Amino acid sequence: MDILYFAWVRERIGLPRERVETGAETVAQLVEELRGREPRYEAAFADLSALRVALDQELADFDAPLSGVREVAFFPPMTGG
Amino acid sequence: MRVVVQQEPFDLGAEANAFAEADTGMGAIVTFTGVVRDLARGDLDVMEIEHYPGMTEKALGKIAAEAKERWSLGDVLVIHRYGRLAPGDRIMMVATAAPHRKDAFEAAEFLMDYLKSRAPFWKKEITRDGADWVAARDEDEAALTRW
Numbered sequence: 001m002d003i004l005y006f007a008w009v010r011e012r013i014g015l016p017r018e019r020v021e022t023g024a025e026t027v028a029q030l031v032e033e034l035r036g037r038e039p040r041y042e043a044a045f046a047d048l049s050a051l052r053v054a055l056d057q058e059l060a061d062f063d064a065p066l067s068g069v070r071e072v073a074f075f076p077p078m079t080g081g
Numbered sequence: 082m083r084v085v086v087q088q089e090p091f092d093l094g095a096e097a098n099a100f101a102e103a104d105t106g107m108g109a110i111v112t113f114t115g116v117v118r119d120l121a122r123g124d125l126d127v128m129e130i131e132h133y134p135g136m137t138e139k140a141l142g143k144i145a146a147e148a149k150e151r152w153s154l155g156d157v158l159v160i161h162r163y164g165r166l167a168p169g170d171r172i173m174m175v176a177t178a179a180p181h182r183k184d185a186f187e188a189a190e191f192l193m194d195y196l197k198s199r200a201p202f203w204k205k206e207i208t209r210d211g212a213d214w215v216a217a218r219d220e221d222e223a224a225l226t227r228w
Contacts (some may be wrong), residue, residue, distance in 0.1 A: 002111050007203035008214050009129055031116035057136035059199070073133060073201075078219030080161065080172060081193055 001066070003034075005044070006075035009051065014043040027053050028062045029070065044074075052077055082149065082157045084141045088164040093127040093171060100158050100176045107155040109182035111189040113175050119168040124208045130172065133201035137161070147179070151191070151228075152184040159192065160218040161202065185198065192223045 004017045031048065034041045041045035045051070054066050054073040066072070085091075093114055099112045145157045155178040162172055175192045177186035203215045204215040 004133070006133055006201070007205070052132070054136055054201070057133070057139055071190065073136070075133070075201065076214065077222070078198055078201050079204045079215045079217050080200040081197040 001070045003030075004071065004073040006073065008076055009044050009074050013040055015061060015075060022066075022068055025061065025063050025070065026062070027055070028064060030066060044078065082142075083159070084138060084144050084145055086134075086137050086141070087160070087162055090162070090171065091160050093174060096108075096174065097159065099175060100107070100156065100178065104178060105153045107178040107180060109144040109179050109185040110181070111177050111185040113178075113189050113193055115166050115174070117166045117170045117172055120206065121206065122208075124210075125168050125205065125206055126209065127206040127207040128166045128168075128170075128172075129207060129212075130166065131203045131205070132161075132163045136201050140197065140200045142201065144192060147195075148188045148192050152179065152186060152188040153181075154179045154188055157188070157192070159196070161189045163197070163198070163202065191228055194221075194228065197221045198225060 002017055002019060003020050004014060005013050010016050021031055022033055024033055031045050035045045048062060052075055053062060055069045056071050067076060097112050119125045141159050145159055148157055149195050158176040160174050168173060177185045177188045177190055198221050206215060
């Protein structure tokens, strides 16, 4: 699946998007997998309360299932307007 | 209903006029315009606005459609910019048209409250000394509960 990062999440990880093969069943499992990769991921995902997630461009919860999802996006709380 | 996400500036007067003239059945037009505010120190060089292409249009469309469902409205317009803006630049506007003013005012406030916390935009303030992401405010999240 494609994983997208925005704002300071993108800056901490150093990528706007990447393709990941994963067996994770939920967003939380995917986050755990990413955190274990490298310190920059650990830094980006250290505090989940500061993060939001969208699945196929719809806001979702961290316990949401990933089956059938093609695009996951992680970002800080939005500041539009 | 028109939702526009663009990098270029928009012409507030022309947009408001065209919107107001589109339907003679509407007795009330409310417009709101968001402007890049300088920092208290007066040293903001650039406000950089990032967004999530695809999701942004969907989220704004959904918010506008919900406003049309909840209030008696003629039309809704949302324009939101992204990219590099300077203090004084207009970031975004919403306009609502309704037969009566209460619907137009309330729907515009609803649009703004949702757009602040549910449309995927992120602002970064850049000064000579560095750059900071604008943090979401608890009040903005709390504002949603009144709807």
